[in-house]
Amino acid sequence: MEKVTTLKKDKGTRTFTKLKINTNERLDKIIDSIVKFIAKDLTKQEIDLSNFKEYLIFKNFTLSAVENLNERESNLIRNTFYKKDRRNFYQAYDLSIEDVNQNYLNVLTNTLDISSKARRGAWRMSTHTNNDCYQKICDVKYLYGMLKLLDITYEYCMSDNEILTESFGKCSIYGNCYIEEDINNLVKLEKVVGFKSTFRLTDKMMQLIIDVILIKQLSDYNIERMEQYSRDIHSEVARAFETKKNIPQKIKSVMNNNKFLDNFSYVELDSDTDLDKFKLVEKEFLRIKKLFDMDKIKKAELRIRKLGKHKSLGLYYPALNCLCVDITSPSSFMHEFGHHLDYTYSDKPLSLQYDFRNIIRAYTKRYDSHLDGNPYLYRKRSYFLTPTEIYARTFEMYLVIKGVSTSFLKDEDDMRIINGYPDMDKEFISVINSYFDKFKFNFHELDEKEPIKNEITNTIDIIIEDIKYYAAKQVSFF
Structure with missing residues (x-):
């Protein structure tokens, strides 16, 4: 017999009807707003952020490894990117994300609200796994939101016959037509991970994502x-x-x-x-x-x-x-x-x-x-x-x-x-x-x-x- 651990009703996946998109903003700002909207799933569902295997689940990306950083390394990340509390210890982790082509994204994180500046650059750190090299550091909620967004967009494109038609240019707010390569690039880590920054999407990629989310938003509505x-x-x-x-x-x-x-x-x-x-x-x-x-x-x-x-x-x-x-x-x-x-x-x-x-x-x-x-x-x-x-x-x-x-x-x-x-x-x-x-x-x-x-x-x-x-x-x- 299954053990009942809570009587609280499970919350379903949120729709995009509450998401506000200002198409006059810069592409990267629009993407950030969508990512943060998706990331709210974690707080609304009261997920334990340290239990990565519970929520870093995607159709086209896999969490392949989780390693604990030592106390010195954990404190360094806390002190650099979370200055609200320098007294308490917050465990930091080294996560390895893999795509279907076995490309990897290694990122350091913890369960705090890591500053956005962390994901915009690479940071020289010495860890027990890497000796004095540049590391990607990212808020885990943002990491979840971005990978989920790429996942959602790719799956939608693969299931929707309209995206690859010549007439889609009339529907795209950017007047774009897309090809299979544009869609496949969404789930290739070598295409979405920056040389220094955690993520770096091309303008065409961001436009495709925004077009798809606007369609999904209307469909949800x-x-x-x-x-x-x-x-x-x-x-x-x-x-x-x-x-x-x-x-x-x-x-x-x-x-x-x-x-x-x-x-x-x-x-x-x-x-x-x-x-x-x-x-x-x-x-x-x-x-x-x-x-x-x-x-x-x-x-x-x-x-x-x-x-x-x-x-x-x-x-x-x-x-x-x-x-x-x-x-x-x-x-x-x-x-x-x-x-x-x-x-x-x-x-x-x-x-x-x-x-x-x-x-x-x-x-x-x-x-x-x-x-x-x-x-x-x-x-x-x-x-x-x-x-x-x-x-x-x-x-x-x-x-x-x-x-x-x-x-x-x-x-x-x-x-x-x-x-x-x-x-x-x-x-x-x-x-x-x-x-x-x-x-x-x-x-x-x-x-x-x-x-x-x-x-x-x-x-x-x-x-x-x-x-x-x-x-x-x-x-x-x-």
Whole structure:
């Protein structure tokens, strides 16, 4: 049986969302700020700094040896680089770090806050392992932070297909394109260790690191947005996904036998549903679903009901794999279906994958251009810039761009910035098409002339006088 040594909750790895980066500063200052941010992991997790093997653990670097320096050597380091306390003894160490190519970095350190001047030069010291030679000395927290930063950056580059593409230059704040050699140099100690200083990174190397950390920071921020949004919505609208009681038997019969059930695991209809009009919706669904390879799309629940008290015309909740569409607004369907594709088409939400970043960047740029003098858009920025919201809206915009006309989709006139839809200029259209074209939706299947949309639009006037909407805007919940 495992022995429990503490009841304190383990702390996970921190994200970069709290890191402040001023890109106008010198490259070395930016790198220092990132290193120190990472090094805070050690103090926040209350790690014993003398237990090097517990935290000097990396994927591309190895702590190969730890040797204690004698009292004279330890005191010399203390007196030179930590002048706050010259009375107490602080053990100093000689650490040997090895990379995958068996290159070494030997550095002297202790568990104190060693002055930054130590790592900027080499110091002539006589130790029991080296006779009167120049030594590298570095604060162990800084050593951890730098090696961790190099590790993180390298691993991210190796897992991200965007970094080595020619188009990355548009994403880099320095306008850089990178090659494999730039990435591999990150984990070669002979490339990152200075002749005298502990570390000496080239400008190109520092720029690559900063580019990657900015991408990771945005990615971490987007994940936090989606997680927080999910928590907020879960507590507010969970009841929208519970089947109502006292549904008339005639309605129940249609719920159990309709064309949507071929592609949805469950269908709920509001008790005020006009069944004749629902037949028209069924007929149009048979046509519009030809766009998609429905066999590859996970089945969800579909609930068509009153959503007025949720201030919404549509809801999506991935934890329950459920789409809700307001009974008076079938045009909300494609937005919620877009959320469904985002969350279920792949193991990871499509909106958080690297190839969707260009759309997020283009959308954010256009949205932010409208913020001045518009308190509503400023207040709603976090919501509209949630990746899954960008995904659902640009999915709708893509269908409009391709000329899709259906009662399940908003008209282009309704896609305005006040509702979270930026203007579809040529550049934005190109970015949207470049991403969604890869799904190869079957637009040719909609060439048949079927007078469905107008028929539904002219007859969809369902009278529900007891519904009072607070706002005629669509909100997606998950």
